[in-house]
Amino acid sequence: MTPKVYSTQEFEAEYTYNGADLGMTWSPEKTFFRLWSPLAQSAKLRLYKSGNIGEKDIIEEINMTKDVCGTWVAEVFGDLNGVYYTFCVVIEGEEREAADPYAKAAGANGCRSMVIDLDSTDPEGWEKDESPWSENKSVTDAVIYELHVRDLSSDESSGIEHKGKFLGVIEEGTKTPGGKPTGIDHIKDLGVTHVHFLPSFDYGSVDETRPDIPQFNWGYDPMNFNIPEGSYATDAENGAVRIREMKQMVQGLHKNGLCAVMDVVYNHVYHTEEFCFNCLVPGYFSREDENWNYSAGSGCGNDTASERSMVRKFIVDSVKYWADEYHIDGFRFDLSGLLDVVTINEVIVEVHKIRPSVIVYCEGWDMPTEVTKPGVELAHQYNSAKMPGSAFFSDTMRDMLYGGAFKKEEKGFAAGKKGLEPLLRDCFLGMPSWCKNPFQSINYVSCHDGLTLFDKLAVSAPEADFGERIRMNKLTAAVYILSQGVPFMQAGEEMLRSKPLPDGSFEHNSYNKPDSVNGIKWNDLEKPEYQKTFDYYKGLIRFRKNHGALRLRNAEEVRSHVTVIDGMEEGLAAFHIWGNINREKAEAIYVIFNANSEEKEIKLPVGRWNVCIDDENSGDEALYHAEGDFKIPPISAVVMVK
Ligand code: CA
Numbered sequence: 001m002t003p004k005v006y007s008t009q010e011f012e013a014e015y016t017y018n019g020a021d022l023g024m025t026w027s028p029e030k031t032f033f034r035l036w037s038p039l040a041q042s043a044k045l046r047l048y049k050s051g052n053i054g055e056k057d058i059i060e061e062i063n064m065t066k067d068v069c070g071t072w073v074a075e076v077f078g079d080l081n082g083v084y085y086t087f088c089v090v091i092e093g094e095e096r097e098a099a100d101p102y103a104k105a106a107g108a109n110g111c112r113s114m115v116i117d118l119d120s121t122d123p124e125g126w127e128k129d130e131s132p133w134s135e136n137k138s139v140t141d142a143v144i145y146e147l148h149v150r151d152l153s154s155d156e157s158s159g160i161e162h163k164g165k166f167l168g169v170i171e172e173g174t175k176t177p178g179g180k181p182t183g184i185d186h187i188k189d190l191g192v193t194h195v196h197f198l199p200s201f202d203y204g205s206v207d208e209t210r211p212d213i214p215q216f217n218w219g220y221d222p223m224n225f226n227i228p229e230g231s232y233a234t235d236a237e238n239g240a241v242r243i244r245e246m247k248q249m250v251q252g253l254h255k256n257g258l259c260a261v262m263d264v265v266y267n268h269v270y271h272t273e274e275f276c277f278n279c280l281v282p283g284y285f286s287r288e289d290e291n292w293n294y295s296a297g298s299g300c301g302n303d304t305a306s307e308r309s310m311v312r313k314f315i316v317d318s319v320k321y322w323a324d325e326y327h328i329d330g331f332r333f334d335l336s337g338l339l340d341v342v343t344i345n346e347v348i349v350e351v352h353k354i355r356p357s358v359i360v361y362c363e364g365w366d367m368p369t370e371v372t373k374p375g376v377e378l379a380h381q382y383n384s385a386k387m388p389g390s391a392f393f394s395d396t397m398r399d400m401l402y403g404g405a406f407k408k409e410e411k412g413f414a415a416g417k418k419g420l421e422p423l424l425r426d427c428f429l430g431m432p433s434w435c436k437n438p439f440q441s442i443n444y445v446s447c448h449d450g451l452t453l454f455d456k457l458a459v460s461a462p463e464a465d466f467g468e469r470i471r472m473n474k475l476t477a478a479v480y481i482l483s484q485g486v487p488f489m490q491a492g493e494e495m496l497r498s499k500p501l502p503d504g505s506f507e508h509n510s511y512n513k514p515d516s517v518n519g520i521k522w523n524d525l526e527k528p529e530y531q532k533t534f535d536y537y538k539g540l541i542r543f544r545k546n547h548g549a550l551r552l553r554n555a556e557e558v559r560s561h562v563t564v565i566d567g568m569e570e571g572l573a574a575f576h577i578w579g580n581i582n583r584e585k586a587e588a589i590y591v592i593f594n595a596n597s598e599e600k601e602i603k604l605p606v607g608r609w610n611v612c613i614d615d616e617n618s619g620d621e622a623l624y625h626a627e628g629d630f631k632i633p634p635i636s637a638v639v640m641v642k
Helices: 003-007 009-015 149-153 183-190 239-255 276-280 309-325 341-354 381-386 395-402 421-428 453-460 466-482 522-526 528-546 555-561
Strands: 023-026 030-036 042-048 058-063 071-077 084-091 094-098 144-147 194-197 201-203 222-228 259-264 330-333 359-362 391-393 441-443 486-490 562-564 572-578 588-594 600-603 609-613 624-626 629-632 636-641
Touching (some): 030 084, 042 071, 144 149, 194 330, 222 239, 341 359, 381 391, 466 588
Parallel strands (some): 391 441
Antiparallel strands (some): 042 084, 201 222, 600 629
16 A cells, blocks of 8 residues: 555545544543544553553553444443553554553643543633633734743742742742842733743653653654643643643733643654654654655755545544633644644634634645645635634744844844835735735744744844844844734843853754753843843833734735825834724824934834833823924834824
């Protein structure tokens, strides 16, 4: 047989299973198991005492019965909560043992699955937990903060007890030695609405049996898609603990008015051949040619065949599970350009049946991959019109403001590069060339990938002194935070985060670097320039949240309410945003960006304006009044209302 069989209509017609009971279904009286493995000649369920794959502690081996659509079933009486298990199939005479692709719990390092009574993992009050995000909000009302669980607390100056853990994310009242709030208090004070977590499902690159040694990885190497990462739990050996603690984290965020977004990495897996799904249905989950060579567009060795019916179902079921069981408020699809349009749209439809307020956005780079069926459309940003329920990262905004992501020395707009004004205007309107609606543009400059914004400014504008780089940083932030669309930032950008290396250079790919590089250095807040930058970001976010005219909900609203000021000289851009956005207050807003290193004079539209944001301060209150001719300070944003 060749992999091509998997993508034929005949195979799909015979072997697509649509039921909701794949994996294990626990009750106190019995546990039911269903495995999808259409090529297996026989299948067994193995029960174990421990989750450690090295232990020869099998309890029982049970023959599974062939059932409909390529599935196998078994039923075991008694209370199996906490019992570990694997599936063992024989395919073409070869025995293959693997974890359950649908597992909801596992032992350390995720090689053996675990039967779980999910209700027993609910923290106190979980039934009353509610998302702070309501259905009547638009994704353009969101302000997203991208965080790695470990980075928040790993530095000594965080004052957080549960360092590197889910529980550390929700410790309240923590401070730097000098008394500056850290952790969740800091995030709440900043005013963001959604905390987006780098991979927090079970990934493979950190050894969960060695919590005693510091280990770091971003986690883009999925092992178990439906289980939290064990190294973020206080006990990785007991499969129930990580589940409870991740729920506690979500609950704690919700109590603080914050939503939780998961970075989900369905586009590839850690080990192609060893991945349990590929083990139990050889090669089914991943795209490959007739010679079993895997397609590797992600650069990670394998691309997921989302166009196959049972892979698509797996992805949809997985997202639904996180939204339902863990109350997750949003999903960021890693490298969605390797997945397909139908899958992303089905995810959105299905997850909205659980909770319509869930937000979805995609890292939609257009990448090469070998799809296994004709007519498959890939879920990249250039197909955004076909996926109106998802937003996409704007590399147009990033490259314009930050300078090229791949050319370290290239300057962006705020660092003084000229000729970017037309792009800036498109981006400010939330509609760069590939995007027809502002609610589909994730506006950002820095994320976990690449240099931090402040490091990028150091590399691309070496002639600028520290103070000038802070001005560039603030101007950059003002542009993307005040633009139409959805602002997104890397954690710590608001306090000039840096990832310095011992040789004086900066790390641009810190995926496996130690805490000394990745951890957020909270004691920086004790330096006045860092605290002032934080205050400036906070003021920008407050201004955005208080002015509905900056959070317009569609292209039509933008066209009728935002006017681009023509005839500005190089390095300047200005916008007049007209009021009567009846959700909040009627108003006019005038926004000016000056990337020149000298002051510029412009004529304001008629009337007396209240300046709320300038080069030094930002917020929602009037700092002073302006009328007629106005001088914009060098490298700054000025925003006024009337
Ligand atoms: Ca893991």
